[in-house]
Amino acid sequence: MVTMAALVLSGCDKDPKDPPGPEEGDLFKITLTAGSGGKMESNVADLNKVKAGQSVSVSAIPDEGFLLSGWNMTGVGAYEETYGDGKVTRMFKMPANDAMLGANFKVKPTPEELPHIVIINQSSGGTVRIVEAENIEGHPAAVIDKDGARGVYMDATVSIEAIPGAGRTFTGWEIDSDNIELGDSSSESFEMPAADVEISATWGNMPTYNITITADTDRGSPSATPASAYEGQEITLAANPAEGWVFVEWEVTTGDIEIEDSSDPAATFIMPDEEVTIEAVYAPASPLSIISSPTEGGRVVWVSDEPADMSNVTEGTQIHIVASHNQGYIFDHWEVVCSDEGAEILNENNLTNTTLISSMPATGVSITAVFVEDPEPEPNTEL
Numbered sequence: 001m002v003t004m005a006a007l008v009l010s011g012c013d014k015d016p017k018d019p020p021g022p023e024e025g026d027l028f029k030i031t032l033t034a035g036s037g038g039k040m041e042s043n044v045a046d047l048n049k050v051k052a053g054q055s056v057s058v059s060a061i062p063d064e065g066f067l068l069s070g071w072n073m074t075g076v077g078a079y080e081e082t083y084g085d086g087k088v089t090r091m092f093k094m095p096a097n098d099a100m101l102g103a104n105f106k107v108k109p110t111p112e113e114l115p116h117i118v119i120i121n122q123s124s125g126g127t128v129r130i131v132e133a134e135n136i137e138g139h140p141a142a143v144i145d146k147d148g149a150r151g152v153y154m155d156a157t158v159s160i161e162a163i164p165g166a167g168r169t170f171t172g173w174e175i176d177s178d179n180i181e182l183g184d185s186s187s188e189s190f191e192m193p194a195a196d197v198e199i200s201a202t203w204g205n206m207p208t209y210n211i212t213i214t215a216d217t218d219r220g221s222p223s224a225t226p227a228s229a230y231e232g233q234e235i236t237l238a239a240n241p242a243e244g245w246v247f248v249e250w251e252v253t254t255g256d257i258e259i260e261d262s263s264d265p266a267a268t269f270i271m272p273d274e275e276v277t278i279e280a281v282y283a284p285a286s287p288l289s290i291i292s293s294p295t296e297g298g299r300v301v302w303v304s305d306e307p308a309d310m311s312n313v314t315e316g317t318q319i320h321i322v323a324s325h326n327q328g329y330i331f332d333h334w335e336v337v338c339s340d341e342g343a344e345i346l347n348e349n350n351l352t353n354t355t356l357i358s359s360m361p362a363t364g365v366s367i368t369a370v371f372v373e374d375p376e377p378e379p380n381t382e383l
């Protein structure tokens with residue numbers, strides 16, 4: 001019984017004789033009123049019969065020499081605005097009531113009639129640019145160049161940005177007039193006054209940090225370019241090994257850096273916000289020399305792959321060679337000389353074999369195939 005009573009009472013709020021309210025799909029009217037200096041158009045063919053909920057777009061199009069100065073709207077709720085192709089367009093869903101939209105236009109000022117923003121000190125530490133200028137209605141305010149300055153319509157919202165050059169930092173704004181105020185950020189906005197505005201940015205130097213390269217000076221003379229740098233700057237290293245030595249790797253002693261290829265003698269890295277110390281590591285060069293003596297006695301043939309760089313052969317590289325004599329000579333023995341006294345790569349018992357198989361030691365090696373004249377030369381069978 002309580003539920004039924006509530007239903008009855010709720011039904012008493014509406015007089016059954018009242019007409020039904022507007023609903024989506026009902027037809028309503030849009031009135032467009034354009035002031036002098038422009039016109040208006042819509043995507044709706046019959047503005048006297050517009051369905052509630054229908055998508056509507058209305059454009060304000062200034063005539064040549066004019067610009068849109070503002071809108072008058074009644075009966076329209078939320079809308080979106082776009083601009084381009086010489087017109088400003090507002091888009092909305094048709095409400096369940098009649099609507100009116102009006103556009104006002106004004107004569108476009110000449111560049112001489114506009115107040116200007118003058119940017120100075122463009123080349124001293126960085127640049128200042130106008131990011132955008134929008135008028136109070138949300139569409140772009142005209143920005144016109146005049147003698148290097150930028151003309152902007154009064155009441156436009158102007159956004160500017162200071163962009164430091166390499167190694168520089170933004171420190172503040174200088175305004176040569178008292179008609180605007182700017183904060184401390186490198187990106188600021190202000191309302192364009194009716195008078196010219198002169199703006200410049202002030203710049204400072206980013207702090208720099210030293211790069212120290214250490215090494216045994218007998219083994220190499222490594223360097224870093226530049227020797228001191230600001231955070232984010234690219235640094236190039238140079239190993240410069242001394243004669244008889246080869247570069248092995250870079251070892252970071254201090255500093256939060258990452259060298260992508262530490263074995264690259266010309267490696268690079270990005271400077272952090274702290275001092276950096278790097279050690280250059282070198283190793284004795286390991287040249288491999290293989291010759292015949294005398295040269296007319298024969299030659300040495302590689303069975304394994306011949307190293308591409310005989311001036312520095314990697315330790316452990318396979319050495320598999322064969323001595324091949326010329327007519328009138330025979331192979332006698334191998335002579336092996338290591339740059340490090342006492343280092344050996346072969347057992348002496350193998351030095352008379354024509355085939356030599358071993359591996360490269362950690363030091364330089366000279367191998368000579370020694371040939372002697374054949375005491376019993378083969379008879380010449382040529383007629």
